[in-house]
Amino acid sequence: MTDASTAELLDTALEAARRAGVLLRDGRPADLGVAATKSSPIDVVTEMDIAAEKLITGFISERRPDDGLLGEEGASVEGTTGVRWVIDPLDGTVNYLYGLPSWAVSIAAEKDGETIVGVVEAPMRGETYQAVRGGGAYVGGRRVSCRPAPAFEQALIGTGFGYLTERRVAQARVVGELLPRVRDIRRGGSAAIDLCDVGCGRLDGYYERGLNPWDFAAGALFAREAGALTGGRPGEKPSPELAVAAPAGLFEPLQALLDELGAWHD
Structure with a gap:
């Protein structure tokens, strides 16, 4: 255009x-x-x-x-x-x-x-x-612009939770595995704001399962234009399975760990 x-x-x-x-x-x-x-x-x-x-x-x-x-x-x-x-x-x-x-x-x-x-x-x-x-x-x-990638154990990570009980059980298990490995985890309640906070340097990274296109379309573009990487499972775009955003250097290990932990399925 x-x-x-x-x-x-x-x-x-x-x-x-x-x-x-x-x-x-x-x-x-x-x-x-x-x-x-x-x-x-x-x-x-x-x-x-x-x-x-x-x-x-x-x-x-x-x-x-x-x-x-x-x-x-x-x-x-x-x-x-x-x-x-x-x-x-x-x-x-x-x-x-x-x-x-x-x-x-x-x-x-x-x-x-x-x-x-x-x-x-x-x-x-x-x-x-x-x-x-x-x-x-x-x-x-x-x-x-987003923050430069910190060491993984110093990363402040945002996330969110779904509304179905089965999904929450799976998401709680992932958080339980992730929390001891990072600085801390935040749950703000708005995927769009969380993605923008990655772009503004207020979060180091963000992930969530269960987002729809309207949840992440605008925020993911903002994060990318601020210098972050966005994706879903390795090699894929953000999707309802999984959305991940973080600067290069943090994005790759975060995405890989989330994939290993099964953050993309209930």
């Missing part, structure tokens, strides 16, 4: 994420409750997830009516331009439900299957993370 058309996609993503962030921050009802559940009774959707996705898809469809859409809360449009928007209107729903600040709006634009624009809006942090493929990673107007 031309620079002009990529700039248009970035502008659209930034504005859609900003509007959704304002809606979620300022419109959260005091008596917010669960609107539905997905994979299990603790995998929740609130009325605000649904409202935010409607706002985002409506805004993008007005600006770019022929693009495709894929949203966590059900948006699915094929499109005819080769551009598809991958949208998580509220990443970190449980945090949001409880009034914890670590939640975000995640919007990515793909062209012919490759992510070329990513925006993660974190209203309670007052930060917007943005990246264009080949153009670097920025928080506001400031370019950021």
